[in-house]
Amino acid sequence: MRLLLLRHAKSSWGDPDLADIDRPLNGRGKTAATTMARYLKDNALLPNQILCSTALRTRETLARLLPFLPQEAHVQLISDLYQQSEDDYLGIIRRHGGRAQNLMVLGHNPAMEDTALALSGTSSSQAMTNLEEKYPTGALAVIDFDIADWSELHPGTGHLERFTRPKDVRDAAG
Template identity: 35%
Template sequence: MKTLTLLRHAKSGWNDPVTRDFDRPLNPKGRRAATMIGRHLRSLDIAFDHVVASPAIRVVETLGEVATGYGRALDAVWDRRIYLASSATLLDLVRELPASASRVLLVGHNPGLEDLVLQLVPDCQDLLRDAVEAKYPTASIAELGLPIDDWAKAAPAGATLDRFIRPRDLDPSLGPDED
């Protein structure tokens, strides 16, 4: 059995004077949300034996804030292919994960992460999957169980969605802005 946890980067700032999308930093709400998600992961006693992430600034900062709340370092393998990747690219990346890794955290961007969940989890009457399909907000985590012994066997409709946690589920003030 393999467990794949997908973390979308936290809310980034659009008002910062950066020249490239890749360089956008987190905004204060994003920092709070990422720290809260880290605390929640710690409370669930979830440990990862492999972390792979986009090297975009907002992802690097998200992982730093999650680690603060989590209480331990999350040493990532930085993979540029994750930056704005499609679900097909992400699935290829999942299939390349080391066979020795059982519990993987993949940190990246939408719409790729949302589409990957929808590709891996069968379309059935499932409230968690419906929630992902409605919206995969920033700093949200989706935990998927894959009944496989090698990541190379990851296949569409071959996973269960065991958790979907949004920052607003933990603290309503981290929900959507009212503007």
């Protein structure tokens, strides 16, 4: 089974009166979300289930992904993905992942980074180096597991197959 951990794209801090949960994507974030959506499609990293935080910036990131998915993905908006810890993300994945072969979680840092690090027992060295350095907005960790159901998920049992940042995709495009 494959877990796709996608951090929301860059959000706007332009309106200081907005609650954090209501911050939208900024222009750079919209571009990065579309860049990562194309990357997912071009690399056949297609989720059949998506667990998404209810924060506006995660929902706007999701909206930019959906047109690039050639299949329908079951989407669940989960308020508990907003401002939670890595332990909470593991519990959410176990409870809501079911038997989805390609499960995407669209959420926030630091929980996203902590979850990726906690689950990655093995990795490509460059992917782990990049992940340990920083989990920037719009970044994607792809972690593979040898399990039949997400309820079997445990720390250290995954293989970090890749860690891709929007700048990596832009740099590769030339």
